[in-house]
Every structure is written in structure tokens, then in C-alpha cells.
Amino acid sequence: MTRLTHVLGSPTFPLVAAVLALLIASPSLRSGWFLDDVWHRMGHVPTAARGSDDLTSMRGPMRAYTFLDGSPDRTHRLMDRGLLPWWANPKVKISFWRPVSALAVELDYALFPERPEFMHAQSMVWFAALVLLVGLLFRSVMGVTWPAGLAVLLYAIDDGHATPVAWLANRHAIIAAVFAVASLLAYHRWSQGGRRGLLPLSWVLFALALLSSEAGVVSLAYFAAFALLFGEGTLAEQECKGGEVGQ
Numbered sequence: 001m002t003r004l005t006h007v008l009g010s011p012t013f014p015l016v017a018a019v020l021a022l023l024i025a026s027p028s029l030r031s032g033w034f035l036d037d038v039w040h041r042m043g044h045v046p047t048a049a050r051g052s053d054d055l056t057s058m059r060g061p062m063r064a065y066t067f068l069d070g071s072p073d074r075t076h077r078l079m080d081r082g083l084l085p086w087w088a089n090p091k092v093k094i095s096f097w098r099p100v101s102a103l104a105v106e107l108d109y110a111l112f113p114e115r116p117e118f119m120h121a122q123s124m125v126w127f128a129a130l131v132l133l134v135g136l137l138f139r140s141v142m143g144v145t146w147p148a149g150l151a152v153l154l155y156a157i158d159d160g161h162a163t164p165v166a167w168l169a170n171r172h173a174i175i176a177a178v179f180a181v182a183s184l185l186a187y188h189r190w191s192q193g194g195r196r197g198l199l200p201l202s203w204v205l206f207a208l209a210l211l212s213s214e215a216g217v218v219s220l221a222y223f224a225a226f227a228l229l230f231g232e233g234t235l236a237e238q239e240c241k242g243g244e245v246g247q
Contacts, residue, residue, distance in 0.1 A: 008149030014135025017149075021131040021156040025124045028166035029117045036169035037116075039067060039083075044109035064102030065172070066095040100179075100212040101172035108168070119168050126174045127165050131156045133181040140188050176213035179205045184222050191230045 007013065033041050043059055068075060072090035079086055104122060112118040135152035142148040164173040183205035190198035206223075209216030 005146035008146035008153065009144060010149070011144055013149040014132050014139065014152055017135050017152045017156040018128040018132040020153075021161075022124055022128045024157060025127055025161075025165045028124065028162075029120045031120060031166045032116045033168065035167065036067070037167065040064065040105055040109075040169060044105075045113050059106075062097070062099060062102070063095075064105045065098050065169075068092050068094040096172075096214065098172045098211070098213050100208055101175050104171060104175060105168075116168070120166070123165055123168065123171045123174065126171065126178055127161065130174055130178045130181065133178060133185060137181055137185045137188070140185055140192075172213040173215055176209045176216040179209035179212055180216050180219040180222075183209060183219060184226065187223060188226055188230060191226065 010016070043064075068078075068084075070091050070093040075084065075088060075090045075092065078084045079088060104126075108119040108122065131152065134155050135148070138148040138151045142151070161174075164170045183202045186198045186202035186205060190196070190202065206216070206219055209219055
């Protein structure tokens with residue numbers, strides 16, 4: 001047990017956890033394209049689109065996640081091709097503004113349009129960066145301790161990460177999480193007496209999280225919790241003062 005706690009408490013353990021996350025995610029290199037990935041591929045690779053222009057409108061960082069734009073004619077053509085069910089509402093709109101994540105999609109198809117394994121490798125790099133940042137955040141809050149190491153280890157091996165890592169179109173969740181955790185880390189270090197520049201950096205990173213995915217908004221709950229627990233006049237400080245008064 002002593003040896004295990006020593007390993008978990010090692011200053012380099014967050015990096016070890018990130019490498020472990022890469023190994024665990026490595027089977028995704030063979031998962032290819034599926035679900036919405038097919039739409040992205042047809043929108044960027046002319047041979048995959050088979051001469052149709054109905055999906056080419058998904059090219060570019062502003063429209064990569066615009067699956068349906070509400071055009072009845074386009075929707076009917078997609079229904080005829082079997083890409084939508086026959087009972088779909090012709091005026092349905094499914095459009096997400098995720099410009100940062102969309103740039104990652106554009107990078108995929110600019111560099112290796114027919115090599116999905118390299119696209120998955122990009123997702124794995126984002127995931128490893130996420131695990132590393134989570135480890136640093138735990139260390140910032142809990143100190144360089146074995147509980148912080150255990151926490152990041154459990155995070156790295158959580159099977160809930162399988163879908164966003166293996167599904168290329170779902171990469172936006174990982175990218176948003178990277179910027180969200182980096183934002184929380186900068187905010188916490190600023191709140192603990194760090195450099196003033198960390199606060200504006202935190203908000204810039206938070207903005208990037210929102211521009212990566214609408215899921216980035218959940219960071220606000222963590223900011224509220226951090227402010228409550230670690231800011232000036234926090235509950236913890238009030239508890240201490242209350243205890244001193246009671247004595």
C-alpha cells in the first residue's frame with residue numbers, strides 16, 4: 001500500500017495517467033467513420049458524396065455541425081437517399097455553432113481525408129491533454145497527494161469517455177472539456193493568490209470552451225462552487241471564524 005500511495009502521489013503521476021489514457025483509447029484508431037462522421041465525410045470528400053451537393057454546405061468552421069438547415073427541398077433529397085427517415089419533418093433544423101471543434105474537423109479533412117486513423121489520433125491527443133489537465137486541477141485543489149492521483153486515475157479509466165473519444169463528430173465534448181478544465185485551473189490558481197493575469201486567461205479559456213461546444217456552459221457550476229469554497233469570505237472561512245467565536 002505504501003508503494004502504491006507513493007506512485008499515486010508522485011509529481012509526475014498526472015502525466016502517467018495521460019499516457020495510460022492514450023493506451024486505453026488506442027483501439028479507437030480502428031473504429032473508422034460512423035453515425036454523424038459519415039455526414040462530415042460526405043460533406044468534405046467528393047467521392048463519398050457521390051456527386052451530391054446536399055452535404056457540402058457542412059464545410060467550414062461556421063457550418064460543420066449544421067446537419068439540417070430547414071430547407072424542405074434539401075431535406076426531401078436526403079430522405080430520398082436514405083440519410084433521413086421518411087417521416088422526418090421537412091422543415092426540421094439541426095444546427096450547432098461549434099467553430100473551434102469545427103476547425104478540428106477541417107484539419108482532419110485538410111491533412112488526411114481518407115485516413116480515419118489519423119483523425120482518431122487527434123481525438124486521442126485531445127483526450128490525453130484533458131486527463132493531464134484534470135490531474136493538474138486535482139493537484140491544485142488537493143495538493144500533491146495520493147488521493148489526487150487516485151482521482152485522476154479513476155478519471156482516466158472511466159468507460160464514459162469511450163464514446164466522445166471513438167466518435168469523431170462527438171470530439172467537441174472533449175475539446176470543450178479541455179478548455180473548461182484549463183479555465184477552472186487558471187481560476188483556482190488565481191483565487192489562491194496566483195498572478196493577476198490568470199483571471200483574464202481563465203475567462204478566455206471559458207469562452208473557447210463555449211465556442212467548442214454548448215456543453216461548455218456546465219463550467220459555470222464549477223466556477224460557482226470554486227468561488228463558494230475557495231474565494232474570499234467563503235463558507236470554509238466563515239466556519240473557521242464561527243468556531244473561533246464559539247470558543
